[in-house]
Amino acid sequence: MKISIQREKSIESFEVSTGITLLAALYEIKEHKDASLTFSAGCRASVCGTCAVRVNGREELSCAYKVKEGDLVEPLQYHPILRDLKVNKHKAKETLVKSTAWLHEMQEAALTHSDEKLTETQTDCILCDSCYSACPVYAVNPDFLGPFALTRAYRYSSDKREGDAKNIINNIQTNGVWDCTLCGECTAVCPKGIDPKMDITMLRGTSLQFGHSDPSFATQSFGTPDFGAGGGFGF
Incomplete structure (x- = not known):
């Protein structure tokens, strides 16, 4: 079986x-064909997220992905x-600092089973950066916080023990x-089934509750007539 690697x-x-x-294949290449091949690996059990790469244009954990004929393996994007x-x-980890995605002001709160379930999936993040690499926004805005940081922001702003959720928002x-x-x-x-898209949607709702709004809303056109400076219709 033949695979290709972007060097x-x-x-x-x-x-x-x-x-x-794929991880076994990379080790096989390094040990028997080209000792200079460089890649990252860790737990080999889909727990640490270290071995994430792109295969045929899609992010995968190399320790979990089974190689197929003709696979093209590339490094993560935007790194x-x-x-x-x-x-x-x-750089991806810096987005956590910018988003301040951690517990800011601890307060006592009794957590129900439903409360625990609310952010249970988000807590499973293994920091593989797959979502960061897959995000097309980075192609036009390298300063975007991204799904990685925003999912963390949702996890902590939704925690009942956070006494200052507004600061995160x-x-x-x-x-x-x-x-x-x-x-x-x-x-x-996401190899852990996290849904950053939904988390960001929920964060938008929370943002509205705290008085924020979509900054592009004011510039959007809704098909209303342009009366112009003279008070007549513009054509």
Whole structure:
């Protein structure tokens, strides 16, 4: 079986064993064919998120993905490439700082089973950056907070133990909840079944409750007549 790997300046093809995971194939190449091949790996059990890459244009955990004939393997998008498939994830993690997605003001609160279920899935995030890589907004706005940080913002702003949810909501207005196109690409690639698209939709509702609004709303046209400066209809 042959797969192709995007390296620093070219795409190289390698023969690998059939019926194995992509991570196993990468180790096979490194051990027996090209010791210089560079990639990231960790737990090998879909827990740490370290091994995320793009396969045929879609984000995958290489420890879980089974290789197929003709696969094209590339590094994650919107990350500085260190070498081959290894990327620097520091910039993505910085979005957490900008969104202040953590518990700000702890208050005592009795949590019900329903309360725990509300953000249980979001807590399963393994920091793989797949949603960050899949987000098309980064192609036009590199300052976008992104689904990774916004899902975390939803997780903490929805926690009944957070005594200052408004602070989190205030900090995700610029390059945040209103910049998302709700395309759902982030939801499609999440290996843990998190739905950032829905989380962002919920954050928009909470933003409205705290007095915020979509900044592009005022510039939208709803087909009303343009009376112009002279008071007549404009044609």
